[in-house]
Amino acid sequence: xxxxxxxxxxxxxxxxxxxxxxxxxxxxxxxxxxxxxxxxxxxxxxxxxxxxxxxxxxxxxxxxxxxxxxxxxxxxxxxxxxxxxxxxxxxxxxxxxxxxxxxxxxxxxxxxxxxxxxxxxxxxxx
Amino acid sequence: xxxxxxxxxxxxxxxxxxxxxxxxxxxxxxxxxxxxxxxxxxxxxxxxxxxxxxxxxxxxxxxxxxxxxxxxxxxxxxxxxxxxxxxxxxxxxxxxxxxxxxxxxxxxxxxxxxxxxxxxxxxxxxxxxxxxxxxxxxxxxxxxxxxxxxxxxxxxxxxxxxxxxxxxxxxxxxxxxxxxxxxxxxxxxxxxxxxxxxxxxxxxxxxxxxxxxxxxxxxxxxxxxxxxxxxxxxxxxxxxxxxxxxxxxxxxxxxxxxxxxxxxxxxxxxxxxxxxxxxxxxxxxxxxxxxxxxxxxxx
Numbered sequence: 359x360x361x362x363x364x365x366x367x368x369x370x371x372x373x374x375x376x377x378x379x380x381x382x383x384x385x386x387x388x389x390x391x392x393x394x395x396x397x398x399x400x401x402x403x404x405x406x407x408x409x410x411x412x413x414x415x416x417x418x419x420x421x422x423x424x425x426x427x428x429x430x431x432x433x434x435x436x437x438x439x440x441x442x443x444x445x446x447x448x449x450x451x452x453x454x455x456x457x458x459x460x461x462x463x464x465x466x467x468x469x470x471x472x473x474x475x476x477x478x479x480x481x482x483x484x
Numbered sequence: 485x486x487x488x489x490x491x492x493x494x495x496x497x498x499x500x501x502x503x504x505x506x507x508x509x510x511x512x513x514x515x516x517x518x519x520x521x522x523x524x525x526x527x528x529x530x531x532x533x534x535x536x537x538x539x540x541x542x543x544x545x546x547x548x549x550x551x552x553x554x555x556x557x558x559x560x561x562x563x564x565x566x567x568x569x570x571x572x573x574x575x576x577x578x579x580x581x582x583x584x585x586x587x588x589x590x591x592x593x594x595x596x597x598x599x600x601x602x603x604x605x606x607x608x609x610x611x612x613x614x615x616x617x618x619x620x621x622x623x624x625x626x627x628x629x630x631x632x633x634x635x636x637x638x639x640x641x642x643x644x645x646x647x648x649x650x651x652x653x654x655x656x657x658x659x660x661x662x663x664x665x666x667x668x669x670x671x672x673x674x675x676x677x678x679x680x681x682x683x684x685x686x687x688x689x690x691x692x693x694x695x696x697x698x699x700x701x702x703x704x705x706x707x708x709x710x711x712x713x714x715x716x717x718x719x720x721x722x723x724x725x726x727x728x729x730x731x732x733x734x735x736x737x738x739x740x741x742x743x744x745x746x747x748x749x750x751x752x753x754x755x756x757x758x759x760x761x762x763x764x765x766x767x768x769x770x771x772x773x774x775x776x777x778x779x780x781x782x783x
Binding site: 382383385386387388389392393394395409410466467468470471472473474 | 517519520522608656691694695696697698699701704707740741769771772773775776
């Protein structure tokens, strides 16, 4: 009985870790700026990295910011990185809270979506 | 004069169709995704999602509430299949080995089960999922030696899942919490006591923390963990028998196509068991493994 159980568990683990050629839901893995972070100044672009390959033309990525924010461009791919999506921020990028909303289509047509925010610190005059 | 009409190329037909499909694809609802929230498949209580999934194997080991107690090992499996996007059916079976204090061992199958489930509500802004279902344990399909009942039991179920995203931002650290549960009323088709069956899972999603609330710099493998506590109770109706059940603290790791779960099983009283047991589960996301074939809804 115990050996049969061991075989079952080992077989399941081996199958799970095998490099199957399949894709899955694209969840947000990392973001730059980091999710929920406070940065000294706004970056030139917001970059998202997903857990799976995405179909960039069918992904959405928008950034809204505080009054005076110059807006964001169209989402675009990052050369050589099929997992990532970016959007360039147009100036000005004043201090305040920025909200990033995304919708990702993975290469196997699963759609996921989410949002997060980051903050740009007020400039301290010296 | 002969007019020749150019036949559209296969690409000209396929490409617009594919683009239209991709552009209108709805956010995924399989294995419990609602907005940013991912409800993993819990081990002992059914989650509120209708999905294409396979649980195999699940292994439970514990000492029963009998006097004197038996040592029981269950190896079970379940296949969940979406018939439509919101309506699915599942089939489950369990093989049991019972070791008695006298040294004897009996083995056999428990009754086989079928569950139909309909996902009534998927509310992304409030991270809320509600489903209803009917579970049928088919009496007489298992072995009486391991306790399988001769009577068929019907259990209408109410399922729910709710994320804590509505909490104020000052409680950001608590937003990854979620509660899922199922409440059912078991009705044997024989003169046997009815019972209220309930199960709840309190979960904390590191994936939700890192991708929606605050990325505190944990590695990806940690962000795929969901610590949880499950509680399962069976309360007999119309007799004075005590409730039985277990409290199961544990952890789930969710990958792209499979998840692993491990929990301890602490009996709530002597009638529920005599020692802390354990349950281990491997759960496969068929919709991610085979998105264009058996992982899709039939209709």
